[in-house]
Amino acid sequence: MPLLKQIAEQIRDADNFLVLAHVSPDGDALGSMLAMGELLDTLGKKVRLFNESGIPRRFEWLAPKREILTQLPEEEPDNLIVLDCGSAERAGDLIAPWLKTKKVFNFDHHLGNPMFGTVNWVEQRASSVGEMVGMLARKLGVPLVGLLGEYVYLALISDTGDFCFNNTRPETLEMAAEILRLGLLPGPFHEQKQSTGTLNQLQMRGTVLQRARLYADGRICLISFTRELFEQTGTGPEDTEGLVNTVLYVSGVQVAISLREEDQGIKFSLRSKGSTNVQTVAFRFGGGGHRNAAGGTLLLDMDQAKTTMIQAVTEELANS
Amino acid sequence: MPLLKQIAEQIRDADNFLVLAHVSPDGDALGSMLAMGELLDTLGKKVRLFNESGIPRRFEWLAPKREILTQLPEEEPDNLIVLDCGSAERAGDLIAPWLKTKKVFNFDHHLGNPMFGTVNWVEQRASSVGEMVGMLARKLGVPLVGLLGEYVYLALISDTGDFCFNNTRPETLEMAAEILRLGLLPGPFHEQKQSTGTLNQLQMRGTVLQRARLYADGRICLISFTRELFEQTGTGPEDTEGLVNTVLYVSGVQVAISLREEDQGIKFSLRSKGSTNVQTVAFRFGGGGHRNAAGGTLLLDMDQAKTTMIQAVTEELANS
Numbered sequence: 001m002p003l004l005k006q007i008a009e010q011i012r013d014a015d016n017f018l019v020l021a022h023v024s025p026d027g028d029a030l031g032s033m034l035a036m037g038e039l040l041d042t043l044g045k046k047v048r049l050f051n052e053s054g055i056p057r058r059f060e061w062l063a064p065k066r067e068i069l070t071q072l073p074e075e076e077p078d079n080l081i082v083l084d085c086g087s088a089e090r091a092g093d094l095i096a097p098w099l100k101t102k103k104v105f106n107f108d109h110h111l112g113n114p115m116f117g118t119v120n121w122v123e124q125r126a127s128s129v130g131e132m133v134g135m136l137a138r139k140l141g142v143p144l145v146g147l148l149g150e151y152v153y154l155a156l157i158s159d160t161g162d163f164c165f166n167n168t169r170p171e172t173l174e175m176a177a178e179i180l181r182l183g184l185l186p187g188p189f190h191e192q193k194q195s196t197g198t199l200n201q202l203q204m205r206g207t208v209l210q211r212a213r214l215y216a217d218g219r220i221c222l223i224s225f226t227r228e229l230f231e232q233t234g235t236g237p238e239d240t241e242g243l244v245n246t247v248l249y250v251s252g253v254q255v256a257i258s259l260r261e262e263d264q265g266i267k268f269s270l271r272s273k274g275s276t277n278v279q280t281v282a283f284r285f286g287g288g289g290h291r292n293a294a295g296g297t298l299l300l301d302m303d304q305a306k307t308t309m310i311q312a313v314t315e316e317l318a319n320s
Numbered sequence: 321m322p323l324l325k326q327i328a329e330q331i332r333d334a335d336n337f338l339v340l341a342h343v344s345p346d347g348d349a350l351g352s353m354l355a356m357g358e359l360l361d362t363l364g365k366k367v368r369l370f371n372e373s374g375i376p377r378r379f380e381w382l383a384p385k386r387e388i389l390t391q392l393p394e395e396e397p398d399n400l401i402v403l404d405c406g407s408a409e410r411a412g413d414l415i416a417p418w419l420k421t422k423k424v425f426n427f428d429h430h431l432g433n434p435m436f437g438t439v440n441w442v443e444q445r446a447s448s449v450g451e452m453v454g455m456l457a458r459k460l461g462v463p464l465v466g467l468l469g470e471y472v473y474l475a476l477i478s479d480t481g482d483f484c485f486n487n488t489r490p491e492t493l494e495m496a497a498e499i500l501r502l503g504l505l506p507g508p509f510h511e512q513k514q515s516t517g518t519l520n521q522l523q524m525r526g527t528v529l530q531r532a533r534l535y536a537d538g539r540i541c542l543i544s545f546t547r548e549l550f551e552q553t554g555t556g557p558e559d560t561e562g563l564v565n566t567v568l569y570v571s572g573v574q575v576a577i578s579l580r581e582e583d584q585g586i587k588f589s590l591r592s593k594g595s596t597n598v599q600t601v602a603f604r605f606g607g608g609g610h611r612n613a614a615g616g617t618l619l620l621d622m623d624q625a626k627t628t629m630i631q632a633v634t635e636e637l638a639n640s
Contacts, residue, residue, distance in 0.1 A: 162482045163496070166507030170497040176483070177493035187486030191593060194569040199541065202529050202570055209526025214519050221519065249514040250522055273511060 007105070007121055008139040012043065014103070018077035020050040021129075022090040027158020029084045030059055032107075032129040035151035036081055037066050039137050042148065048073055052092035057238065058196045062154075065147075072098070079103045082117065084129040086110035107132055127165075127172040130155020134175050149179040153189065162190075197239075204233040205243055212247050216314045221247040224302060225260040237262075244269050255313050259305050262297070266305035269295040270313070276320045281312050327425070327441055328459040332363065334423070338397035340370040341449075342410040347478020349404045350379055352427075352449040355471035356401055357386050359457050362468065368393055372412035377558065378516045382474075385467075392418070399423045402437065404449040406430035427452055447492040450475020454495050469499040473509065482510075517559075524553040525563055532567050536634045541567040544622060545580040557582075564589050575633050579625050582617070586625035589615040590633070596640050601632050 019036045021029035033049055040047040050069045055062065072094055080102045085091045088099050099116065106117025109126040126132050134144055134152040144152055156176055160168045163176070180186065212223045225240050240260060248256035248271045255276055258269040268285075270278035272292050279294045285308075287296015298305045339356045341349035353369055360367040370389045375382065392414055400422045405411045408419050419436065426437025429446040446452045454464055454472040464472055476496055480488045483496070500506065532543045545560050560580060568576035568591045575596055578589040588605075590598035592612045599614045605628075607616015618625045 161510075162484055164482055164506055164510040166505055168500065168506045170501040173493045173497035173500065177490040177497070180488065180493065181490040185486055186484055186488045190481075190484040191569070195571050195573075195593075197570055199532060199534050199538075199570050202532055202567065206526045206529025206532070210523050210530060212519060212522055212526070218519075247522065249511070250517055250519050251515050253515075273515075 003121060004135060004139055007119060008136060010119060011040075011105075011136070012140065014079050015045050016078040017045055017047045017081055018050050018073070018079070018098075018102075019047060019081045019083065020091055020095060021083040022085045023051070023053045023092045025051055025053065025056065025059075025084075027059070028128040028130050028155040030055065030062065031151045031153075031155030031158060032083045032133045033068075034062070034064055034066070035130055035133045035137075035148055035155065036083060037064075038146075038148040038151060039133060039140070039142055041066075042142050043140065048077065050095065052094050058241075061192050061196055077102065079105065081105040081107065083107050083133075084109070086113055088114075088116040107136075125169065127167045127169060128155045128159035130159070131172055131175060143182060144175070144179050145182040149182055149184050150189065153179045153184055154193070157190075157193075198235075200233045201235050201239045204229060204235040204239060207233075208240075208243060209246070212250075214250075214253070215310050216317060218252045219254040219317055220257060220310060220313055221250050221253045221255075222257045222259070222306065222310065223247055224258070224306070226302065227261045237267075244271050248273065254317060257309050257313060259302060259309065261302060265297050265299040266302060267295065267297050268305065268309055269293075270309075276317065278313070278316070281309075281316050284312060323441055324455060324459055327439060328456060330439060331360075331425075331456070332460065334365075334399050336366045336398040337401055338368050338370050338393070338399070338418075338422075339401045339403065340411055340415060341403040342405045343371070343373045343412045344376065345371055345373065345379075345404075347379070348448040348450050348475040350375065350382065351471045351473075351475030351478060352403045352453050353388075354382070354384050354386070355450055355453045355457075355468055355475065356403060358466075358468040358471060359453065359460070359462055361386075362462050363460065368397065370415065372414050378561075381512050381516055397422065399425065401425040401427065403427050403453075404429070406433055408434070408436040427456075445489065447487045447489060448475045448479035450479070451492055451495060463502060464495070464499045465502040469502055469504050470509065473499045473504055474513070477510075477513075518555075520553045521555050521559045524549060524555045524559060527553075528560075528563060529566070532570075534570075534573070535630045536637060538572045539574040539637055540577060540630060540633055541570050541573045541575075542577045542579070542626065542630065543567055544578070544626070546622065547581045557587075564591050568593065574637060577629050577633060579622060579629065581622060585617050585619040586622060587615065587617050588625065588629055589613075590629075596637065598633070598636070601629075601636050604632060 017040055019033055021033040037047050037049050049066055054070045082091055104117040106120045107129055108122050109129055111124055113122045123132055130152045208223050214221055230236050244256045244258035254273055256271045260267045272278045277291045279289050279291050282289050282294035282296045285296050289295055337360055339353055341353040357367050357369050369386055374390045402411055424437040426440045428442050429449055431444055433442045443452055450472045528543050532541055534541055550556055564576045564578035574593055576591045580587045592598045597611045599609050599611050602609050602614035602616045605616050609615055
């Protein structure tokens with residue numbers, strides 16, 4: 001029997017679920033968790049949601065009707081559904097004991113998921129775990145309407161960068177089309193999702209872009225976030241998200257470097273276009289990641305970190 | 321007979337086309353024009369492309385193989401296909417005489433198109449004219465593969481803001497899915513499309529964001545572009561695009577105002593969320609547009625223009 005059908009039958013036969021996603025959840029983690037909650041609720045199951053770090057500020061607009069527990073519930077569930085966790089550790093420390101004693105459904109799309117569940121469904125081709133929840137809903141005969149549709153849609157657009165990344169499959173767009181046909185209005189949805197920034201955040205980001213500089217004949221673009229700037233603008237590390245991608249898209253740039261002052265040292269994030277490998281650079285300094293997106297921490301001050309990273313990336317560009 | 325089928329048959333029966341789109345073409349105008357060229361070429365027709373203002377700098381990456389004429393060709397065509405022109409004037413001055421003497425196919429999606437063609441196909445529900453060209457290609461049995469698919473896709477994402485705007489229909493996403501299934505890779509495509517900015521442009525935009533200010537208890541956000549800033553950064557009016565939308569998305573903001581110094585006075589652009597009407601504000605000052613996006617010109621200096629627009633928008637907010 002195909003795996004998805006098996007899983008649908010096991011879900012239909014079971015009851016009393018705790019659904020969870022990785023700590024510091026992104027749009028796919030939150031969206032797939034909330035969607036799974038709606039799906040199980042529609043099927044008449046007892047379901048609770050759990051995330052050790054709760055809802056990040058930038059997703060507060062979601063205002064889910066169903067509570068997201070940040071502590072384990074007193075009443076123990078029979079089944080755990082663990083979403084978007086590339087490893088068991090990503091689910092957080094609190095849930096760790098139950099991962100060993102409960103029936104665990106491990107639904108994920110990460111390369112190299114170690115299959116830590118009782119039942120493992122790992123679709124590397126899926127754009128998002130939300131897309132997988134959508135597939136499961138179809139298999140169970142539940143239409144992607146209302147909140148279920150909204151949550152799946154949030155997951156789809158979050159992990160595909162609004163359908164711009166290469167993980168956007170025809171099937172991903174077809175699922176989004178189905179959700180729109182069942183009533184979701186993309187305009188207001190995106191407006192809500194995007195209207196979470198403050199003027200301070202915008203001004204901080206403006207300052208960082210204004211100070212962006214090119215190196216290595218325009219092939220490297222570097223931005224930096226200092227503690228001083230955070231203090232002046234009342235912003236913080238969570239407001240830096242995505243800006244490194246913006247500077248990567250400057251014409252001629254091959255690698256974007258983002259440096260951020262932390263209490264201890266400098267956090268670096270690297271992004272590259274095409275075949276340029278920034279994972280190897282991050283690895284040299286004890287960090288990690290993927291070919292086109294990697295990062296780590298340097299126990300240096302900002303000026304030293306700049307010099308060090310520009311030199312290391314320049315060397316990598318010479319080799320690639 | 322349904323209109324699309326009639327048009328497909330007329331296109332199949334005709335030959336020697338000049339395909340054109342509105343002056344200062346956007347992604348839909350260019351994409352639908354280039355796609356129409358590919359489609360007619362596939363059908364074995366003689367086809368030339370014309371746009372009075374040529375290819376804007378930010379679309380130079382398209383590097384179309386087929387020349388886009390900026391002057392009328394000496395050899396006269398039998399048929400004109402006019403794309404994405406809400407009125408005949410939008411096609412530019414050069415083509416005006418031929419609009420009266422040739423057979424004119426008027427393909428458009430604007431509300432209020434005055435049906436200036438010999439054959440008029442105006443689909444207000446279509447996300448883009450590119451989507452209409454895609455529908456025509458299907459009707460003619462030509463698959464959305466290769467360059468034809470790329471050009472239609474460019475039109476789709478351009479006019480829907482990467483599928484974020486409300487004009488994104490299920491059919492729009494299904495057409496994009498079809499194009500992906502036939503081989504288009506969204507990652508490299510978006511990378512090419514986005515990698516057209518310069519560091520100067522980024523820095524100029526950073527400065528403008530840094531200087532953004534709130535008014536009317538945070539319901540108005542105002543940005544301004546001065547000639548001085550353009551000169552300092554070697555940028556110009558064409559580099560301001562879209563920034564007014566960015567500030568509209570600040571939490572709590574209902575209206576975004578963008579002011580730009582011109583040789584004569586100040587060009588203003590207004591964007592609003594939801595039911596707030598900025599068209600009425602623009603109209604008061606001799607401008608025009610739609611409920612959520614409008615603009616015009618004020619024969620004032622920058623300080624006067626700021627005071628005037630903030631007051632007018634504040635009044636509109638009190639009424640809405």
